[in-house]
Amino acid sequence: MDRPSRTGSPLFPDPFQDLVDLFRRLPGIGTKTATRLAFHLLQSPDSERQDLATSLSSMKERLRPCADCRNIVAAPPPEDSSPPLCSICLDPARDSTILIVVEDIQTLYSIEKSGEFRGRYHVLEGRLSPLEGVDPAMLRVRELLRRLENPEVREVVLATSPTTEGEATALYLSRLVKPLGIRVSRIAFGIPVGLELEYVDEVTLMRAVEGRHPF
Ligand SMILES: [Zn+2]
Structure with missing residues (x-):
């Protein structure tokens, strides 16, 4: 596996560090969360890890894009040839x-x-x-x-x-x-609900004024 370069000697053994690195590639996951997830899975029953692995590896083949809008839809059974909606x-x-x-x-x-x-x-x-x-x-x-x-x-x-x-x-x-x-x-487009107007940037404020509606 191509691993991002790490400085110094790695803290964890490779099989564990590999998983941490994979989690870190996911959006919104930092090192701390990645490590927590990896430890959670290490301590989980085999069945939980297996379910996760199966779900991950089969996700693409069990989903199709909707023929009309491209939303995701469960793949139809092979005998069903109609376009998935x-x-x-x-x-x-x-x-x-x-x-x-x-x-x-x-x-x-x-x-x-x-x-x-x-x-x-x-x-x-x-x-x-x-x-x-x-x-x-x-x-x-x-x-x-x-x-x-x-x-x-x-x-x-x-x-x-x-x-x-x-x-x-x-x-x-x-x-x-x-x-x-x-x-x-x-x-x-406008102001996030609950935010004081003085903290809103000018462009957002301008767009919010443009997008005003009768009250
Ligand atoms: Zn659709």
């Missing part, structure tokens, strides 16, 4: 007239957890980034336009991040979608 796309109670475009599946689930949105989703699988060489052909733009051929869709909400790349992506999409006669909106 996620529970949101299958739900007849969802509003088919409104489609919200997000960069990734995590954002889909964040919006879903808020319980505020009852329409359908479209996951772009990234955002435009000339620096990282991401162009429109690498995102699910063509698939979005295909979905917009459905005359039911009346509004597209652009929920890309409020970063330079996210804004560029939103602008790019709005120029494609508006000529189709479909309403395009952008999610509002």
